[in-house]
Structures are given as structure tokens and as C-alpha cells.
Amino acid sequence: MGGDHGPVVTIAGVDLAAQRHPDARFMLFGDAGAMAVPVAKAKYLQGRVEVHNAEVTVAMDEKPSQALRRGRNRSGMWLAIDAVRKAEAKAVVSAGNTGALMAMSRFVLRTLPGIERPAIAAIWPTLTGETIVLDVGATVGADARQLVEFAIMGEAMSSCLFGKEHPTVGLLNIGTEEVKGNDSVKEAGRLLREMKLPLRYEGFVEGDDIGKGKVDVVVTEGFTGNVAIKTAEGTARMINTFMRQAVMSTMVSKLGALLASGAFTKLRDRLDPRKHNGGVFLGLNGVVVKSHGSTDALGFARAIEVAIDMVRNGLTQRIAMDVAEVHGMLPLGDHHGETAA
Amino acid sequence: MGGDHGPVVTIAGVDLAAQRHPDARFMLFGDAGAMAVPVAKAKYLQGRVEVHNAEVTVAMDEKPSQALRRGRNRSGMWLAIDAVRKAEAKAVVSAGNTGALMAMSRFVLRTLPGIERPAIAAIWPTLTGETIVLDVGATVGADARQLVEFAIMGEAMSSCLFGKEHPTVGLLNIGTEEVKGNDSVKEAGRLLREMKLPLRYEGFVEGDDIGKGKVDVVVTEGFTGNVAIKTAEGTARMINTFMRQAVMSTMVSKLGALLASGAFTKLRDRLDPRKHNGGVFLGLNGVVVKSHGSTDALGFARAIEVAIDMVRNGLTQRIAMDVAEVHGMLPLGDHHGETAA
Numbered sequence: 091m092g093g094d095h096g097p098v099v100t101i102a103g104v105d106l107a108a109q110r111h112p113d114a115r116f117m118l119f120g121d122a123g124a125m126a127v128p129v130a131k132a133k134y135l136q137g138r139v140e141v142h143n144a145e146v147t148v149a150m151d152e153k154p155s156q157a158l159r160r161g162r163n164r165s166g167m168w169l170a171i172d173a174v175r176k177a178e179a180k181a182v183v184s185a186g187n188t189g190a191l192m193a194m195s196r197f198v199l200r201t202l203p204g205i206e207r208p209a210i211a212a213i214w215p216t217l218t219g220e221t222i223v224l225d226v227g228a229t230v231g232a233d234a235r236q237l238v239e240f241a242i243m244g245e246a247m248s249s250c251l252f253g254k255e256h257p258t259v260g261l262l263n264i265g266t267e268e269v270k271g272n273d274s275v276k277e278a279g280r281l282l283r284e285m286k287l288p289l290r291y292e293g294f295v296e297g298d299d300i301g302k303g304k305v306d307v308v309v310t311e312g313f314t315g316n317v318a319i320k321t322a323e324g325t326a327r328m329i330n331t332f333m334r335q336a337v338m339s340t341m342v343s344k345l346g347a348l349l350a351s352g353a354f355t356k357l358r359d360r361l362d363p364r365k366h367n368g369g370v371f372l373g374l375n376g377v378v379v380k381s382h383g384s385t386d387a388l389g390f391a392r393a394i395e396v397a398i399d400m401v402r403n404g405l406t407q408r409i410a411m412d413v414a415e416v417h418g419m420l421p422l423g424d425h426h427g428e429t430a431a
Numbered sequence: 432m433g434g435d436h437g438p439v440v441t442i443a444g445v446d447l448a449a450q451r452h453p454d455a456r457f458m459l460f461g462d463a464g465a466m467a468v469p470v471a472k473a474k475y476l477q478g479r480v481e482v483h484n485a486e487v488t489v490a491m492d493e494k495p496s497q498a499l500r501r502g503r504n505r506s507g508m509w510l511a512i513d514a515v516r517k518a519e520a521k522a523v524v525s526a527g528n529t530g531a532l533m534a535m536s537r538f539v540l541r542t543l544p545g546i547e548r549p550a551i552a553a554i555w556p557t558l559t560g561e562t563i564v565l566d567v568g569a570t571v572g573a574d575a576r577q578l579v580e581f582a583i584m585g586e587a588m589s590s591c592l593f594g595k596e597h598p599t600v601g602l603l604n605i606g607t608e609e610v611k612g613n614d615s616v617k618e619a620g621r622l623l624r625e626m627k628l629p630l631r632y633e634g635f636v637e638g639d640d641i642g643k644g645k646v647d648v649v650v651t652e653g654f655t656g657n658v659a660i661k662t663a664e665g666t667a668r669m670i671n672t673f674m675r676q677a678v679m680s681t682m683v684s685k686l687g688a689l690l691a692s693g694a695f696t697k698l699r700d701r702l703d704p705r706k707h708n709g710g711v712f713l714g715l716n717g718v719v720v721k722s723h724g725s726t727d728a729l730g731f732a733r734a735i736e737v738a739i740d741m742v743r744n745g746l747t748q749r750i751a752m753d754v755a756e757v758h759g760m761l762p763l764g765d766h767h768g769e770t771a772a
Contacts, residue, residue, distance in 0.1 A: 153610075217669055227605055230613050264568055264657040269494075272571050272654055297661025301669035313613055314655050316605040320638025321659045325666040328558055328642035332701050336694035343694035349687025353677035360673050 091120035091147045091166050092186025093383045093390070100185055100381075101128035101135075103390025108134035110391070111398055117179050119144050119166035144169050148190045150383060157190035158197065167191060171198045174376040181377035181397035185390060188380055192228055192371060199374040202406070204413040207232060208373035209240045209312070210380065211247055212319050213366045213396070218303030222248050222257075224372065225312040226319045232311035234277035237261065241282060242412045243372040244307035245289045250403035251396065257306035260295035262314065270294065274311070287416055326361060364389030368396035372409065377401055432461035432488045432507050433527025434724045434731070438469050441526055441722075444731025445480075446473035451732070452739055458520050460485050460507035485510050489531045491724060498531035499538065508532060512539045515717040522718035522738035526731060529721055533569055533712060540715040543747070545754040548573060549714040550581045550653070551721065552588055553660055554707045554737070559644030563589050563598075565713065566653040567660045573652035575618035578602065582623060583753045584713040585648035586630045591744035592737065598647035601636035603655060611635065615652070628757055667702060705730030709737035713750065718742055 093100055097120060104116055115138045118125055122143035129141060144166035148157045161168050167186055173179040175198050184191050192208070201208055209225035209232075224244045229236060241259050248257035261279050263271040268279065271294070282291040292305050297318060300308055310318070337347040347354065359365075363382065367389040371378035377400045381393035400406075434441055438461060445457050456479045459466055463484035470482060485507035489498045502509050508527055514520040516539050525532050533549065542549055550566035550573075565585045570577060582600050589598035602620050604612040609620065612635070623632040633646050638659060641649055651659070678688040688695065700706075704723065708730040712719040718741045722734035741747075 153608075215669075217672055230605070262658060264571070264654055264661075267494075275654075297658040297663075298665030298668070300662060301665035310658070313605055313616075314658050317603060317638040317651075317655050318658050318662045320605075321641060321662050322638075322666045324639030324642035325663040326670060327639070328556075329667060329670050329698075329702065331558055332698050333694075336697040336701075337691060339697065340693060343691040346687045346690025346692070346694070350678055350684040350691060351687070352681060353674075353684035353687070356677040356680065357670075357673050360677075361670065 091124070092150070092184050093381065093385065094150075095386075097121075097125045097128050099385075099387055100390050101125060101132055102387035104139075104394065105132035105134050106387055106391035107394035107398070108132070108138060110395070114398060115139070117142060117170070117173055119170040119173070121147060121166070142166075142169060148187050150187050152187055152190060154187075154189040154193035157187060158193050161190070161194070168194050168198065171195055171376075171378065174378070175199055180401040181379065183379045183381060183390075183394050183397050185381040185383050185385065185393075188227070188369075191378065191380055195371055195374055195376075195378045199376045199378070201373050202375055202410050202413060204417050205239055205243075205373040205409075207236050207239075208371055209243060211244060211370045211372050212315075213251070213368060214300060214308075214319070214322070215361060215366050216301055216303030220252065220366065221300060221303055221306060221308055222251070223300060223308045223310070223315060223319060225310065225315050226369065227312045227316040228371070229312045231313065232274065234274045234281060237274060237278035237309055237311065238281050238285075238287075238416075239373070239413065241278075241289065241291070241307065241309045242287070242416060243409050244309055246405060246408045246412055247370060247372060247400070248306045250405045250408065251399050252306070254306055256290050258290045258292045259307040259309060260292045260299065260305035262300075262308050262310035262318070263294035263296065265296065266294045278309075285416070288412075323363075364392055366392075368393040370396060370400065375406065377406060432465070433491070433525050434722065434726065435491075436727075438462075438466045440726075440728055441731050442466060442469035442473055442476075443728035445735065446475050447728055447732035448735035448739070449473070449475035449479060451736070455739060456480070458483060458511070458514055460511040460514070462488060462507070483507075483510060489528050491528050493528055493531060495528075495530040495534035498528060499534050502531070502535070509535050509539065512536055512717075512719065515719070516540055521742040522720065524720045524722060524731075524735050524738050526722040526724050526726065526734075529568070529710070532719065532721055536712055536715055536717075536719045540717045540719070542714050543716055543751050543754060545758050546580055546584075546714040546750075548577050548580075549712055550584060552585060552711045552713050553656075554592070554709060555641060555649075555660070555663070556702060556707050557642055557644030561593065561707065562641060562644055562647060562649055563592070564641060564649045564651070564656060564660060566651065566656050567710065568653045568657040569712070570653045572654065573615065575615045575622060578615060578619035578650055578652065579622050579626075579628075580714070580754065582619075582630065582632070582648065582650045583628070583757060584750050585650055587746060587749045587753055588711060588713060588741070589647045591746045591749065592740050593647070595647055597631050599631045599633045600648040600650060601633045601640065601646035603641075603649050603651035603659070604635035604637065606637065607635045619650075626757070629753075664704075705733055707733075709734040711737060711741065716747065718746060
């Protein structure tokens with residue numbers, strides 16, 4: 091039911107994913123009345139879909155606390171997440187309210203043993219391919235230990251999504267020297283250097299290193315990560331508008347742009363946000379993927395495929411194992427697993 | 432002496448600024464031997480320049496603490512800043528080591544009464560013109576009170592540089608609701624709302640609002656601001672590379688790009704980092720402007736012009752007055768002025 095366009099777009103996206111993944115099956119949770127026509131139109135879903143009616147739909151602008159109260163046990167979002175908890179589904183994908191999705195996912199699925207706080211990981215296009223950046227908004231002010239956990243989770247996701255055997259990991263900072271940054275980043279850097287974790291820690295990276303693709307995984311706390319990803323999106327949109335205005339200003343440049351349209355298509359394609367759609371919630375007992383609310387069917391299908399990749403490659407199990415392995419190595423007090431939200 | 436290219440470029444930049452501002456006079460501090468030829472070549476500097484020899488040149492990669500020890504009283508950087516303190520110069524402009532320039536500036540010039548910490552303000556190109564973003568790296572982890580001071584300083588700079596009578600101010604956050612963000616941002620938001628300062632506070636803004644030009648001044652602490660500006664630069668460079676690769680991939684698109692070259696020039700012009708060059712150190716007893724180290728003569732001249740605008744419009748006095756005015760309104764304990772670095 092979520093996203094800016096509702097089930098017409100999301101179900102078309104499910105259909106596209108069904109076409110590409112003939113062995114996948116789907117459960118849809120929401121207003122059965124609103125879903126009936128899009129489901130009937132979905133060519134590849136026939137015989138492979140269960141529709142579950144839900145009385146309540148979480149609104150896009152609802153506060154997470156209110157969504158939890160109002161939507162508990164009866165919203166489509168809750169029921170979809172609960173299907174993962176009950177092992178009826180392998181993963182949940184939503185284009186709905188991010189804060190509500192995270193709050194319900196933490197409540198229903200809980201964090202993995204040894205993980206203090208969850209993170210949202212974004213897939214970021216770079217000069218050399220794609221980099222995973224986390225956290226982009228789940229845990230504001232993550233401390234050193236949580237940053238180390240994010241590094242472990244991001245590395246596992248990079249392996250699962252891109253098949254990299256030994257992904258490289260960097261800590262986002264304002265300089266590359268050891269003395270730079272705030273206390274939690276410096277301390278996390280020290281831990282990652284000294285703990286001899288089975289991951290390739292490459293040290294500090296700066297904001298402009300993300301687009302260069304300097305490392306496969308960039309780790310930061312949720313406030314900075316959220317500002318960074320939105321600033322990058324804003325910059326890309328601004329340049330796009332400038333380019334359009336510049337090209338449209340004379341007849342000759344319009345003609346030139348027409349001839350170069352193949353190149354522009356290629357450029358748009360590389361930066362297409364639909365191809366990098368899918369914010370993965372890491373650190374929970376189950377796979378949860380958040381699609382951009384403004385995406386179309388193609389973008390929603392991509393988010394589903396990210397979820398499929400995560401399930402196929404055993405992301406949750408891998409994170410659980412990696413964390414268990416380093417659990418005794420983390421010197422910063424006890425782990426409490428899930429803490430009060 | 433600073434920057435990636437040294438005095439050949441910086442002095443050519445001074446010459447360009449001299450040409451545009453016939454009433455300005457210049458003092459150069461550095462290795463007199465290295466400066467002799469560029470100065471002799473500088474057409475517009477003749478009769479308007481004093482060359483001061485300095486025994487020590489601060490290296491671009493020197494630690495600020497080491498630069499302070501080694502360069503005190505005898506580096507070009509120190510002597511230039513000291514000329515401002517002694518009122519022999521109105522402003523100092525440097526393309527050198529940012530950390531060293533800030534450390535020396537704080538040491539020599541001190542912060543203004545009522546200002547706890549300095550900030551570095553950047554000039555950011557946007558869809559609607561230019562926005563001032565601060566702090567981009569001077570004060571990591573600024574607290575609520577310091578963020579309010581940054582708001583006052585940024586507003587003063589916007590007035591001085593762009594002649595805006597009532598610039599709008601926003602606080603960088605990860606959402607626009609009052610409950611979003613970390614404690615210092617929420618508290619700063621509350622202070623700015625409730626204090627009835629003589630500035631137009633527009634509430635929280637997000638990373639993608641910067642490029643839209645939603646407000647004239649964006650306030651954030653130094654860690655996030657530094658990551659944001661470098662991420663934007665990295666994104667712009669990445670898109671530029673993608674565009675080049677796409678255009679060069681076929682003969683037809685190359686021809687198209689040739690026809691559209693006027694448009695590309697216009698685009699480059701709007702994003703030209705040289706036109707937005709000049710990080711202004713705010714909150715000190717004097718005007719200090721930091722040029723990008725990698726800029727050319729045109730960019731260095733722009734940094735000098737930013738300094739000239741600041742001096743002409745009485746930035747330092749204006750900040751001192753604004754801060755004195757709101758001094759009694761800030762409820763968070765005593766002001767100590769300069770604190771130990």
C-alpha cells in the first residue's frame with residue numbers, strides 16, 4: 091500500500107520481479123479491495139501470490155509511535171513483518187513510511203544477538219561500481235562499538251549483494267589522519283585497526299571518497315550518513331537541472347543534445363536511482379528492505395531483487411555468525427541485544 | 432607560498448584582484464626569493480605591494496600543532512595573520528594548510544567576545560544562487576549554543592557578501608519535524624525558535640535542501656558539514672566523469688557534444704569551483720579567508736574578493752554587534768570567549 095503511488099505501482103513492481111524470478115512466491119498485505127485490480131492485471135503473479143487483507147494502512151507521514159499504536163496486529167506493514175517472524179515469508183519489502191517500518195521491524199523481529207542497534211544501508215553508485223553506505227538514518231549518534239558492528243554488517247551485505255569475497259571497509263571521517271574526527275570515530279578506528287577482525291579495514295575515508303568508490307563499504311553514524319546521502323541526491327538533481335537549462339538555451343545546443351542523446355541516456359542510466367533502490371535494514375532477525383516511496387515499478391522490482399539476493403546468500407545468518415565470532419573481541423562492556431526504542 | 436602551485440599561481444591571483452580593485456593594496460609574506468619573479472611579472476601590483484620575507488613556510492601536510500611550534504613568529508602564515516592583528520592589514524587570504532591557518536588564526540587573533548568557537552563558512556552553488564554553509568570543519572561536535580552562534584555569524588556573512596537584508600537561516604537535520612535529529616540540533620532548533628532573535632529562522636532543512644537553495648544560510652556542526660561539502664564535491668566530480676565517458680563513447684555523441692559545447696561551458700561555469708572559492712573563518716577578531724589549495728589564479732583572486740567584500744561590509748564588527756545583542760538571551764551558562772584549543 092506504501093509509496094507515493096500505492097498498490098498500482100508496487101504490484102506492477104512485484105509482477106516484474108515475479109517475471110525475473112520464476113521460483114519466487116509473493117504475499118501481499120494491505121487493503122484487498124485496492125489491490126484486487128492490480129493483482130488481476132499482474133501476468134506473472136497468477137498462482138504465485140497470496141493476498142492478505144489488512145484493516146489499517148500506515149500513512150506516509152504518520153509518526154512511528156502512532157503507527158505502532160494504530161497499526162499493531164492489523165496494519166499491512168505489521169502483518170507483512172510478522173510473516174517474516176513466523177517464517178511464512180523470507181523477507182519483507184515496503185515503499186511505505188521509513189520510520190514506521192523501522193519501529194515495527196525492531197519491535198516484531200528484534201535485533202540479532204550481539205547487535206545493539208540496527209542500521210539502514212544504502213547502495214551508492216560510484217565511479218567503480220557500487221558502494222554500500224551505512225547507517226543512513228536508523229541510529230543517530232552511533233558509538234564506537236556500534237560503528238564496529240555496522241562495519242561487520244556492511245561487509246556481510248557487500249558479500250551477499252555483490253559477491254565480493256573480501257570487501258574493503260572505510261570509516262567516514264573529515265580527514266585520513268588518526269587524530270582527525272570526533273571521539274566515537276577515532277575510537278572505532280582504533281578498534282578496527284587493533285582487533286584483527288576478519289575484514290579488510292582501510293582506515294578513514296572522506297566524503298569525496300564515496301563517489302570515487304575507494305572502498306566497498308563506508309561506515310558512519312545515522313545523522314551524518316543521512317545528510318551525506320541526501321546531499322549527494324540534491325547535488326545530482328541540481329546538476330541535472332543546470333544541464334537541462336544550459337542545453338535548452340540555444341537551438342544549436344538543443345540539436346547537439348539530440349545527437350548526444352544516447353550519451354545522456356547512458357549517463358541517466360548509470361545514475362538511475364531506480365537501479366540503486368533498496369535501503370536494507372541490517373541487524374534484525376530477518377530481511378527488511380525499504381524502497382524509495384517515489385519510485386516506479388522498475389525501482390520497486392529492484393528493491394525486491396535486493397531482498398531476494400539477501401535471502402539467497404544468507405545475509406542474516408552471516409551477520410549473526412560474524413557478530414558471534416567477534417563478540418568476545420569487543421572490549422566495550424556488555425551486549426544487551428535489543429534496547430528500548 | 433601555499434596551495435598546490437605556490438606563489439606563481441597565488442601572486443597571479445593577487446595581480447588579478449589588484450586589476451579589479453584599483454584601490455586595494457597588498458602585503459605578501461613568504462620566501463622573498465621565490466616571490467621575486469612572480470611579483471616582477473605582476474602588472475597591476477607595481478607600487479601597490481609590500482613583500483615581507485619569512486624564514487619558514489608551513490607545509491601543506493604539516494600538523495597544526497607542529498606548524499604552530501615551527502612557524503610561530505617567523506612563518507609567512509603567522510606573519511600575515513599578525514599583520515591583521517596589528518591592523519597593518521585588513522584581512523588575510525591563504526591557499527595553505529587549513530588546519531595550521533585555523534590554529535594560528537585562533538592563537539593570534541582570538542575569538543570575538545561572546546563567541547565560543549570559530550566556524551568555517553563555505554559558499555555553495557544552488558539552483559537559486561549561492562548558499563552559505565557552516566561549519567565545514569572548524570568545530571567538530573558543536574553544541575546547541577555554538578550552533579546558535581554559527582547561525583548569527585552565517586547570517587551576518589550572507590548580508591555582507593550578497594547584500595541580503597534578511598537572509599533566511601536553516602538548521603541541517605535528518606528530517607523537518609521537531610522530534611528529529613540529535614540533542615544539540617533539537618536544542619539549537621528550540622533556542623532559535625524561542626529566542627526571537629533578529630534573524631529569519633526557517634526551521635530544519637535536509638541535505639537535499641542545500642542544492643535547492645531553500646535557505647540562504649545552512650547551519651551544522653563541523654563534522655557533518657565537512658562530510659556534506661566533500662560528498663557534494665565528490666558527486667559533482669563523479670557525474671562529470673560519467674558524462675565525459677558517455678559523450679566520448681560514440682562518434683555521433685561526440686559531434687553532439689561539440690554542438691552543445693556552449694551549453695557544457697555554461698554548465699561548467701555555473702558549477703565552477705573557482706567562482707565559489709573562499710572558506711571564510713568566522714568568529715575571529717579579523718577576516719581570514721582560506722582558498723582551495725588546488726585552485727588557479729582566477730580562484731585565488733575570487734578568495735581575495737570575498738575578503739575585500741567582508742572588510743568593506745564590516746563583517747567582524749557586525750558579528751561582534753549581533754553577538755553582543757543576543758548575549759544576554761542565550762540561556763546556556765557563561766561565555767568564556769576563546770577556550771584552549
